[in-house]
Amino acid sequence: MGHAPREKPIAGERDARRGVGATTTTTMMRPAAPGGAVEAKRAFAFDTLSPDQAAMSARGRKSAVSGARDVNNVETREGATASAALAEELAVKVRVGGEDALSTFRSYEASREECAAYASNSGDIHVVILGHVDAGKSTLSGRLLYALKAIDDRVVHKNARDSKASGKASFAWAWVMDSRPEERERGVTIDVSVKRCVLDDERQLVVLDAPGHRDFVPSAISGAAQADAGVLVIDGAIGGFENGFDAAAGHSGQTREHARLAKSLGLNTLLVVVNKMDCVSYDRERFQHIVEVLTHFLVDDVKFTNEQLIFIPVSGIDGANIAPDRSDSPEALTSWYKGPALIEALRAIRLPSRGEPKPLRMPIADIITDIRSLGSAACGGKIEAGSLSRGQKVIIAPANITATVKCIEIDGLAVDFAPVGTSVDVGFSNLDPQHLQVGSVLCHESHPIASTTEIEVRVLTTDVLRIPILRGSKVVLHSHMLACDATVDALVAQVDTLTGNIIKENPRCITRDQSAILRIKTSKSVCVEPTSVSPTLSRVTLRSGGKTIALGAVTAIWR
Known part of the structure; x- marks a missing residue:
C-alpha cells in the first residue's frame, strides 16, 4: 500500500524555506570587440557636423527617444493587460456534475459478458x-x-x-x-x-x-x-x-x-x-x-x-x-x-443492484513486484465498474498512459475475463512500472476518467473537529485508494444535514457536526467522479492532525 501524506497542517512558509519559486538571473559575459580598447584618431573632415549642429541633433534624438519610450510604455501596458485577460480566460474551468457527468457515458456499449456480470447476483x-x-x-x-x-x-x-x-x-x-x-x-x-x-x-x-x-x-x-x-x-x-x-x-x-x-x-x-x-x-x-x-x-x-x-x-x-x-x-x-x-x-448479505454497465474503473490498491507470472509492471485492485479482459488496452490516469493487459490473475489463477466487483492482479506489457501509482485508476480506453485538481464536495463534519474549517484550511484528502494534501479553497455554503437545503451561502467558517459544500484544491491531479456517476469513486474523507474531521462525497469536479 502507498504511504499517505502526513495528516497535519502544512506550513505556508515551507516553499519559501526550501527556495521553491525563487529565480536566479545569470548574466552572460560577452567577449570584448577586437581592437575596441584602442582606436586610431581620425583626421578632421569638413563634411562632419559642427559642434552647434551636433548639440541640436543630440537634443532632437533625446526628444525622439523620450516619445518612443512613452509609446512603448503604453504598448507594454496594453500587452500586459491582454496577456492577463488571456491567462484569466485559459484559467476558467468547467464545472462538471450531475447529468453533465453522466452524459459522457451515453455512448458506451458493454460486451455481452459484462452485461451478464452486472445482472448476476454472484x-x-x-x-x-x-x-x-x-x-x-x-x-x-x-x-x-x-x-x-x-x-x-x-x-x-x-x-x-x-x-x-x-x-x-x-x-x-x-x-x-x-x-x-x-x-x-x-x-x-x-x-x-x-x-x-x-x-x-x-x-x-x-x-x-x-x-x-x-x-x-x-x-x-x-x-x-x-x-x-x-x-x-x-x-x-x-x-x-x-x-x-x-x-x-x-x-x-x-x-x-x-x-x-x-x-x-x-x-x-x-x-x-x-x-x-x-x-x-x-x-x-x-x-x-x-x-x-x-x-x-x-x-x-x-x-x-x-x-x-x-x-x-x-x-x-x-x-x-x-x-x-x-x-x-x-x-x-x-x-x-x-x-x-x-x-x-x-x-445473508445481498449486494444492491449495480445498475447499468459503465466503463472500466479500477483504482490501484497495490503495486506488485514479487509475482513473476505478472511481469515487472503489475498492480492489484478491485474492479469498481466495467470489466477487464486479457489483451485489452487501458488508460492509466492521471498519468494518461496507455497500456495493454498482458495477464489477469484472481487469487493466483490466470483468467481471460474479470467482471465488475472482482479483486484482481493485472500484469501489463510494454509499460514502465513508474507509471503505476497507488491511487491511480485503470480506465476504459475510449472513456477515461477526468483528472482534476479542483473538486466540490458535500461533507458532514465530525464531533472531533476542534478548530473550525476556514478558507485556506489544510487537510489530507482520502478517496478510494488515493491520499493527498489539499486546501479548502472556498466555503460555498452551509446546508441542512437532512434536507440538503442551503442555510447560508459563503459562511465564514464551518464548525463541528455541520453539513457544508466546500471547494477543494488538491496538491496533485486526482481521479474522482461525482456521486451521480460513481458512488465508490466519489466518497471522500478529510483528515487533519491525525483525526477524521469531515466525511462526504464529490458533487462536481472542475476540468
Missing part, C-alpha cells in the same frame, strides 16, 4: 473488519477463515507453535492475517490484510482486515473503500467496550471513527460483532447493554437504519458462534442467543 463479497485496537479483529478473522476451510490444521498448528515460541501464544489465530514480521512483533495490524475464501456455492468472500490503531486509520480507510459490507468488532470485556467507544477525556477509541467511515464509504450492511464474550461468561445483560448504546449511536448519529445492523455475540479465541453448526458455542450463550452465527449473517 461474484465476490468484500467485507472489511473494523474496530478499536485490541478488539480482537485479527483473531476473529483467523477463526472465520478456519471455519470456512480457507486454512487447514497444518497452518493452525504452525502458528500456534511459532506464537508460543515468541511468547505470544494468544496471538496464534491473529497470525493467520498478521503475517508481516513487524505486525507479529508489535502485536498490532499495520496494513490491510487480504484473504479470499469460498462463502457459499455462488460467491467468494474477500476478508479485508483493517488496522485498529489510530496511527493507521488511513489504511483502514483504503480497506473500507474496497468493501461491500462491514464487520465492526467490539471488545465486550468490562472496560474494553468503554475504552474503544467513549468520547470522554482520556479515551481515544476508534469505534466511533470506524463506524462513521463505514457509513460514509457506502457500506449498507454492518455486522456489529461483540467479541470476547468469554471474558464476561457470555453474560446476556452485558451484550444487551452494548447493543442499546451502539444502536443509539449508529442509528441516531451515524444514520444507519435498524435494518442495516445485525448484532452478533462471539468469542474469537474460543470460536464461539462463528460457524453455523455452533459446535464451539457453550450453553451459557446458546441458552439465550437464538440469532444467526457470524457465517450465516455473512451469507
Whole structure:
C-alpha cells in the first residue's frame, strides 16, 4: 500500500524555506570587440557636423527617444493587460456534475459478458473488519477463515507453535492475517490484510482486515473503500467496550471513527460483532447493554437504519458462534442467543443492484513486484465498474498512459475475463512500472476518467473537529485508494444535514457536526467522479492532525 501524506497542517512558509519559486538571473559575459580598447584618431573632415549642429541633433534624438519610450510604455501596458485577460480566460474551468457527468457515458456499449456480470447476483463479497485496537479483529478473522476451510490444521498448528515460541501464544489465530514480521512483533495490524475464501456455492468472500490503531486509520480507510459490507468488532470485556467507544477525556477509541467511515464509504450492511464474550461468561445483560448504546449511536448519529445492523455475540479465541453448526458455542450463550452465527449473517448479505454497465474503473490498491507470472509492471485492485479482459488496452490516469493487459490473475489463477466487483492482479506489457501509482485508476480506453485538481464536495463534519474549517484550511484528502494534501479553497455554503437545503451561502467558517459544500484544491491531479456517476469513486474523507474531521462525497469536479 502507498504511504499517505502526513495528516497535519502544512506550513505556508515551507516553499519559501526550501527556495521553491525563487529565480536566479545569470548574466552572460560577452567577449570584448577586437581592437575596441584602442582606436586610431581620425583626421578632421569638413563634411562632419559642427559642434552647434551636433548639440541640436543630440537634443532632437533625446526628444525622439523620450516619445518612443512613452509609446512603448503604453504598448507594454496594453500587452500586459491582454496577456492577463488571456491567462484569466485559459484559467476558467468547467464545472462538471450531475447529468453533465453522466452524459459522457451515453455512448458506451458493454460486451455481452459484462452485461451478464452486472445482472448476476454472484461474484465476490468484500467485507472489511473494523474496530478499536485490541478488539480482537485479527483473531476473529483467523477463526472465520478456519471455519470456512480457507486454512487447514497444518497452518493452525504452525502458528500456534511459532506464537508460543515468541511468547505470544494468544496471538496464534491473529497470525493467520498478521503475517508481516513487524505486525507479529508489535502485536498490532499495520496494513490491510487480504484473504479470499469460498462463502457459499455462488460467491467468494474477500476478508479485508483493517488496522485498529489510530496511527493507521488511513489504511483502514483504503480497506473500507474496497468493501461491500462491514464487520465492526467490539471488545465486550468490562472496560474494553468503554475504552474503544467513549468520547470522554482520556479515551481515544476508534469505534466511533470506524463506524462513521463505514457509513460514509457506502457500506449498507454492518455486522456489529461483540467479541470476547468469554471474558464476561457470555453474560446476556452485558451484550444487551452494548447493543442499546451502539444502536443509539449508529442509528441516531451515524444514520444507519435498524435494518442495516445485525448484532452478533462471539468469542474469537474460543470460536464461539462463528460457524453455523455452533459446535464451539457453550450453553451459557446458546441458552439465550437464538440469532444467526457470524457465517450465516455473512451469507445473508445481498449486494444492491449495480445498475447499468459503465466503463472500466479500477483504482490501484497495490503495486506488485514479487509475482513473476505478472511481469515487472503489475498492480492489484478491485474492479469498481466495467470489466477487464486479457489483451485489452487501458488508460492509466492521471498519468494518461496507455497500456495493454498482458495477464489477469484472481487469487493466483490466470483468467481471460474479470467482471465488475472482482479483486484482481493485472500484469501489463510494454509499460514502465513508474507509471503505476497507488491511487491511480485503470480506465476504459475510449472513456477515461477526468483528472482534476479542483473538486466540490458535500461533507458532514465530525464531533472531533476542534478548530473550525476556514478558507485556506489544510487537510489530507482520502478517496478510494488515493491520499493527498489539499486546501479548502472556498466555503460555498452551509446546508441542512437532512434536507440538503442551503442555510447560508459563503459562511465564514464551518464548525463541528455541520453539513457544508466546500471547494477543494488538491496538491496533485486526482481521479474522482461525482456521486451521480460513481458512488465508490466519489466518497471522500478529510483528515487533519491525525483525526477524521469531515466525511462526504464529490458533487462536481472542475476540468
